[in-house]
Amino acid sequence: MIVLGNWKMNGNRDLLKGFNSYNKGLLSNSLEGVFPGLLLPYPYLGLAGDLIPGIKVGAQDVYPEDEGAITGAVSGVMLKELGCHWVCVGHSERRKIFHEESEWVAKKCFYVASHGMTPVLCVGEDAVARSQGRAREVVLEQLKPVFQSNKPPEDLIIAYEPVWAIGQGRSASMEEIEDMHQCISDYTNNYLAKGASVPIIYGGSVNPENAKSIMKVSGVDGFLIGGVSLSPELFCKVVDLCSSYCSSSM
Numbered sequence: 187m188i189v190l191g192n193w194k195m196n197g198n199r200d201l202l203k204g205f206n207s208y209n210k211g212l213l214s215n216s217l218e219g220v221f222p223g224l225l226l227p228y229p230y231l232g233l234a235g236d237l238i239p240g241i242k243v244g245a246q247d248v249y250p251e252d253e254g255a256i257t258g259a260v261s262g263v264m265l266k267e268l269g270c271h272w273v274c275v276g277h278s279e280r281r282k283i284f285h286e287e288s289e290w291v292a293k294k295c296f297y298v299a300s301h302g303m304t305p306v307l308c309v310g311e312d313a314v315a316r317s318q319g320r321a322r323e324v325v326l327e328q329l330k331p332v333f334q335s336n337k338p339p340e341d342l343i344i345a346y347e348p349v350w351a352i353g354q355g356r357s358a359s360m361e362e363i364e365d366m367h368q369c370i371s372d373y374t375n376n377y378l379a380k381g382a383s384v385p386i387i388y389g390g391s392v393n394p395e396n397a398k399s400i401m402k403v404s405g406v407d408g409f410l411i412g413g414v415s416l417s418p419e420l421f422c423k424v425v426d427l428c429s430s431y432c433s434s435s436m
């Protein structure tokens with residue numbers, strides 16, 4: 187199970203240090219079947235390894251060019267140099283606030299993979315699309331530019347995050363999660379080599395309580411966790427629960 191914390195534009199050096207009190211090796215990837223990490227704001231990426239021994243980190247975004255006169259942008263070369271394992275692309279906040287279209291997100295996705303990091307491709311419908319019964323249609327449209335025009339990256343994670351469940355304190359229901367994860371894997375399987383699969387993780391108000399049930403839902407390969415990743419105690423609790431679940435089901 188992949189358990190990624192997405193700090194968004196939150197946190198500071200003290201919060202990073204705070205993970206050490208609860209870490210107890212949890213975040214050092216030494217657990218069987220669990221791959222935890224933190225997607226940090228750019229300034230903290232280079233610090234994390236010193237402050238939390240063994241932690242794996244990723245970025246929340248990237249600009250898909252190696253260098254150039256692009257003020258404020260951060261390239262994949264830089265992220266790789268800082269030790270990033272994952273780079274999130276197409277988070278709903280980026281799609282909304284920065285007007286990022288799915289073609290642009292796909293470009294970032296291929297770019298990240300070409301630099302030897304794993305893209306975490308975020309997809310998810312908003313409340314209006316869900317109420318109109320268009321949730322699947324919206325999510326498949328978001329996936330299309332990555333799967334239809336090119337060979338999808340071999341190392342890719344898809345994060346299904348219904349926009350209406352992000353930061354709300356209430357996740358999607360187990361049925362909604364199972365249904366959409368199934369829909370995504372049915373679609374992606376059409377473009378993958380036989381026997382291959384893309385991990386699909388769920389995001390949207392995940393906490394230690396609901397994580398216990400969501401991790402058991404068929405097709406759920408882990409979590410993308412926003413608010414709760416700002417609490418070292420709660421985030422490590424989710425990692426711990428995933429670890430217990432994985433070892434009990436092995």
Ligand code: PGA
Binds near residue numbers: 192411
């Ligand atoms: P949340 O955020 O856990 O606070 O709902 C998830 C995300 O946006 O990645």
